[in-house]
Amino acid sequence: xxxxxxxxxxxxNNFIRLLGGLWITIKISLISxxxxxxxxxxxxxxxxxxxxxxxxxxxxxxxxxxxMPQLVLLFLVYFGATKAFGIQLSGQVSAVIVxxxxxxxxMGDLVRGALISIPKHQYESGAALxxxxxxxxxxxxxxxxxxxxIPLAINLTTRMIKTTSLIVLIGVVEVLKIAQQIIEANRYxxxxxxxxxxxxxxFLYFLACWPISLLASxxxxxxxx
Amino acid sequence: MEKSEKLLEVxxxxxxxxxxxxxxxxxxxxxxxxxxxxxxxxxxGKSTFLxxxxxxxxxxxxxxxxDGHVISxxxxxxxxxxxxxxxxxxxxELFPHMTVLDNILLGPTKVQKRKRPEAIEEAEKLLERVxxxxxxxxxxxxxxxxxxxxxxxxxxxxxKPEIMLFDEVTAALDPxxxxxxxxxxxxxxxxxxxxxIVTHEMQFARAVADxxxxxxxxxxxxxxAPEEFFGCPKTDRAQKFLNTFTFEKEDEKAE
Numbered sequence: 001x002x003x004x005x006x007x008x009x010x011x012x013n014n015f016i017r018l019l020g021g022l023w024i025t026i027k028i029s030l031i032s033x034x035x036x037x038x039x040x041x042x043x044x045x046x047x048x049x050x051x052x053x054x055x056x057x058x059x060x061x062x063x064x065x066x067x068m069p070q071l072v073l074l075f076l077v078y079f080g081a082t083k084a085f086g087i088q089l090s091g092q093v094s095a096v097i098v099x100x101x102x103x104x105x106x107m108g109d110l111v112r113g114a115l116i117s118i119p120k121h122q123y124e125s126g127a128a129l130x131x132x133x134x135x136x137x138x139x140x141x142x143x144x145x146x147x148x149x150i151p152l153a154i155n156l157t158t159r160m161i162k163t164t165s166l167i168v169l170i171g172v173v174e175v176l177k178i179a180q181q182i183i184e185a186n187r188y189x190x191x192x193x194x195x196x197x198x199x200x201x202x203f204l205y206f207l208a209c210w211p212i213s214l215l216a217s218x219x220x221x222x223x224x225x
Numbered sequence: 226m227e228k229s230e231k232l233l234e235v236x237x238x239x240x241x242x243x244x245x246x247x248x249x250x251x252x253x254x255x256x257x258x259x260x261x262x263x264x265x266x267x268x269x270g271k272s273t274f275l276x277x278x279x280x281x282x283x284x285x286x287x288x289x290x291x292d293g294h295v296i297s298x299x300x301x302x303x304x305x306x307x308x309x310x311x312x313x314x315x316x317x318e319l320f321p322h323m324t325v326l327d328n329i330l331l332g333p334t335k336v337q338k339r340k341r342p343e344a345i346e347e348a349e350k351l352l353e354r355v356x357x358x359x360x361x362x363x364x365x366x367x368x369x370x371x372x373x374x375x376x377x378x379x380x381x382x383x384x385k386p387e388i389m390l391f392d393e394v395t396a397a398l399d400p401x402x403x404x405x406x407x408x409x410x411x412x413x414x415x416x417x418x419x420x421x422i423v424t425h426e427m428q429f430a431r432a433v434a435d436x437x438x439x440x441x442x443x444x445x446x447x448x449x450a451p452e453e454f455f456g457c458p459k460t461d462r463a464q465k466f467l468n469t470f471t472f473e474k475e476d477e478k479a480e
Contacts, residue, residue, distance in 0.1 A: 124281055125318035125377075129332040129384065130308040139331060143322050223322070224366075 008186050008193040009200055017182070018197075021175035022204050028095050028167070028174070029160040035096070036103025036160075037153055043104055044111020058108065065105035071166050073098045078170040091172035099160055106156055114148040115141075147223040154216035158209040165205075175201055229257045231293075232388055232419050233278070238287035240273055240443075247273050249444045251287070255388065255421060260414045262430040262451070263423045265440035266466060271423045274440070275390050278421065279303070279310045292387070308336060311381030311389040315396050317373040319365040319380070325352070326361040329380045337384065344383070351379040355409050371402030375409055382413075389413070391422040407433075427470050431455050439463045 009015055047058045065073075078094040081087050089097070118141055126136040168177045179201045186193045233255040240248040248270045255261050263271040276282040278289060280296070280303040289297040296306045319328050326348055333344040352358045355375040365373055374394055381389060391410065395403040407429050414420060414433050424430055430437060430451065437454040439447040439462075447454065447463045458464045 119318075121314060121316055121318045122320065125312075125314055125320075127281065127303070128279060128307055128310075128312040128314075129380070130304045130336040131332070132304050135335055139335060140320055144320075147322055 005190060005192045005196040008182065008190050009196055011186075014182050015200075017178050018175060018200060018204065021173065021178035022208065024092070024172065024174040025161060025164050026208060028092060028099065028164050028172075029157065031096050032099035032103050033153075033157045033160055035100040036107045036156070039100065039104040040107020041111050043108030044115060047108060047112040048115050062105050062109060065102055070098065070102060070163055071169065073101065074166060074170050091167060091170045094170060095164065095167040095172055099164065102163075103156060103160060106159075107153065110149060110152045110156070111145075114145045114152075117148060118144055151216040151220040151223070154212055154219070158212050158216075161209055161212075162205065175204060229259075231255070232257045232259075232291070233421075234290040234293075235278075236288050236290075238274070238277060238289065239285050240270070240277055240282060241285045246285075247443050248277070248284075249442075251445060253438060253445065253448065255419060257419055258417045259419055259435045260433050261421045261436050261438060262434035263421065263438050263440060264425070264427070264430055264466075265446075269440045270443045271440045272392050275312075275392050275421060275423050278390060279307050279312055281312075304336070308332075308384055309387045311384055311386035313374070313377050313381055313389070313391050313394050315393040317365075317370070317377045317397075319373055319376060321365050324362050324364055325357070325368070325376050328365070328376060329383055332380065332384050347383055348379070351382055352376075354412075355379055356405075369402060370398045371405045374398065374402075374406045378406075378409055378413075388419040388421065391420060391424070393423050393425065395424065395426060427455070427467070439466065441466070 009018075043058060043061075046054050047062075049055070074094060077098050078089060078091060081089055081094070122140055122144070123136055126140045127133075131139070164174065165176050167174060168180075173181075179197045183194050183197050231254045235251055235253050238248055238251040239246055251274060253261070263274065265271050273282060277284050277297075280301065284297055287297070288295050291306065291309060295301075319325075320331070323331070326345070329348040329351070330341065330344050333339045333347075334341055349358060349361065352361055355378065357372060357375055357379075360368060360372065360376075365376070368376065377394075394410075395406050398406065403426065407426065410420070410422070411429075411433055422430070422433065434451040437447075437449055437451050438445055439449075439454065439458075439460075441462050447458060447460045449459065453459075454463065455467065458467060
């Protein structure tokens with residue numbers, strides 16, 4: 001009786017289904033991260049401008065996205081858009097939209113921080129050597145900015161993967177949803193399967209995030225000035 | 226000292242950030258091979274003056290000439306002029322993501338488009354001269370302050386500038402590292418380099434200078450040969466400034 005719980009995990013194609021769910025999770029995260037990086041770099045550049053209008057708009061956007069719980073944003077896009085504009089968005093598309101909105105805000109702030117953290121004197125000592133402004137950016141500023149940015153962007157990916165567990169609530173069948181289905185299906189025959197199945201999900205999240213976060217801290221150490 | 230040709234001329238320079246002049250009416254000449262030392266209290270404008278010389282600060286009036294050509298005009302191509310004017314900063318400002326050698330090579334290969342092997346050869350020669358050849362492949366973070374500053378000097382020297390500007394280059398250093406940097410500068414001076422130096426090291430100023438310029442409140446208060454300036458300054462303000470560097474025992478004062 002005791003080891004029944006773990007048997008559910010390997011019953012039929014349960015484990016393969018879990019992996020399939022994990023793939024949905026990772027797919028949504030990756031698409032959102034790539035979009036967030038591209039849009040976040042643009043946002044970050046906008047945020048360093050001295051223009052008061054762009055400053056105010058980007059600030060409001062950043063604060064709004066950060067204060068709003070991601071779940072509320074998900075509901076707003078998934079249910080709200082359908083009702084208000086009559087657009088039928090699938091759960092996965094809604095998820096990508098919300099996580100891109102959120103990731104862009106986070107990434108934009110990281111880009112802004114990395115850019116302003118380069119001391120003014122770095123520009124000046126490049127200029128004092130006779131480098132043109134474009135060369136100063138190419139050889140001095142951008143390489144240093146990227147070194148600060150890449151580990152942070154990788155960390156954002158792991159946060160994104162974790163947060164996607166919320167999309168179960170708008171009906172996307174990802175790793176957590178499949179886990180619930182498996183548990184439901186075996187509720188009567190194996191009542192204690194929840195521990196094992198959720199344990200497996202925990203382990204899968206860990207397997208997905210741990211190497212990424214290792215890579216981030218390794219790069220961070222390597223590029224520390 | 227025999228006067229050679231004028232390398233750098235400054236006529237009636239005025240610098241104003243918009244709330245009163247920082248530099249009022251500065252005129253001076255630097256001759257080829259001459260070492261000019263600028264001293265004065267903090268905030269007197271000496272660093273600002275240095276930064277005006279290579280266009281890091283704009284000027285509001287007056288003009289600056291290098292080799293007889295005006296370089297303070299609107300149309301100045303600073304990227305060209307700055308190749309002739311080397312500058313070393315107080316905070317070293319090496320590029321942290323590049324090795325020592327790459328820091329030094331950036332100027333010659335990207336700005337002057339020199340061949341890399343030739344530039345490497347010269348870089349190594351210069352590093353050897355300042356005693357840092359064994360550090361060529363390390364990153365700036367692995368160097369002490371004094372070593373960083375010597376690399377920064379080499380980085381400026383490899384451009385073969387006609388004149389070198391030193392902006393309080395020992396001010397951020399621990400006392401025991403000041404010497405190694407000043408020795409490099411002394412050697413450059415003996416080798417005939419033209420230099421403008423802003424410093425708080427009075428003994429060094431006395432040893433290295435051909436001409437001492439004392440700035441206070443944004444104007445030149447006294448300009449003199451070092452022996453006279455440090456021996457018996459003509460102005461009260463200079464005397465008062467120099468007094469802040471000397472300490473006397475209580476009983477000696479009483480005499």
